[in-house]
Amino acid sequence: MSKFNHSVKVPTQYKVTAKILRTALERQQSIKSLIFEEKHARIGSLHAVLKHYSTNRGAIDNAIEETGLLKENPKLDPALAKVLVSELIFGRGLLNGESRPVQTVRSYKERLQQAISGTELQKKEPNPRYVRINTNLFSIADALEYLARNEWRRRELNADISYNDFLAAIRTLEEDEFTMDLHVEGVLIFHPKSSHYWACHNLVVTKMFILQNKATCLAAELLAPPSGATVLDMCAAPGMKTLHICNVMKNQGRIYAVEQSRDRFNALCNITELAGCQIVNPILADALTIGPEQCPDVEYVLVDPSCSGNGMQNRISVCDEVKDDKRLSKLAGLQIKILSHAMSAFPNVKRIVYCTCSLWKEENEQVVQRCLNLNPSFKLLNCKKALRNKWNNVGDKAYPKIGKNCLYCLPDQDLTDGIFLAMFEKISAD
């Protein structure tokens, strides 16, 4: 007689997680959107288990193979096995319930651990935790005082420190230390181990602190609209850069924030309201239909369109990132349309920043090249110069007059998300 009680069901949370993983593996896609489709599940724990699988995919697949877990138990669903092994070895270290799959995986625990300890785990050091002060609600002075009161030690860096020395300094931050960013005012840098602490912190929940990767802060830093300016953010949701632009403008002037997806538009409205933005005018529309009638006197434009997103470090990927030329070409077509619209539809525009969280040239240098050809009244400004030359990675010099003026943030070198930025200026008519 079987030692298993077949009437004991696999816990729903494991079943839902396995379903997401199975779909992602079949479709070979990133799984963030699949997680958000699961409206009724506990998203946090789904996310944690899938993240463990994504980070340790090689070791887990290898251990399942080496221990014969699936071969010896042909009725065990492979996706469920991966989920259970991820939770048992890299997650909570235990499994809920007495269902047959759970008991089976549990009985392999020692063998799985042995197989995994023999695998060369290529563990990458995580990047620092960046926390930006939302100066709509909290002054920089008050934030620093709060940190000192709570026994965070500030590592002061020389004002004239080189970029490489700055990177070396943030690599060696202690767990109770922080420092101020070299490029973006109000960005605090903490040890990677503080990530979870800040993610749950009350100052983050109340939007006084914003968890925003430093690389994405460079867009507002380069756009640099003065207080009182009129800005158009063409692809605005969820609103991280809109809020940062609002901080740069000291909450004075006007920001038209356009977003075409209704759900994301709602998130944009919520975030900017909670974060104390008084100058943001959210508009639910396709940016390509927006002109000076709805948004008069626009001087500064941010174009941050949908992109492949392969530079994002918090993606959960269960497959190797393969270049999908058809998808890239479709994305690039839309990116060119939106950037070109920004260049041609607003007569008072002075400066435009274009950015993507992609590291593919098709979405970056090639989009810039095409838009400059279509709109000869614009020229590129040098992003590295705008950062006082304290940067290393620029665009591909194979694109003459383009590459050297653009900027890349590279995860392993700049310790940030992977981001591309280009900054355009209207050539004056006289």
Ligand SMILES: C[S@@+](CC[C@H](N)C(=O)[O-])C[C@H]1O[C@@H](n2cnc3c(N)ncnc32)[C@H](O)[C@@H]1O
């Ligand atoms: C990369 S995200 C923007 C992130 C945002 N700037 C931030 O920092 O939080 C791109 C956004 O552009 C929106 N979008 C794409 N095409 C659009 C269009 N034609 N008009 C308006 N919004 C668009 C997408 O729905 C998505 O929310």
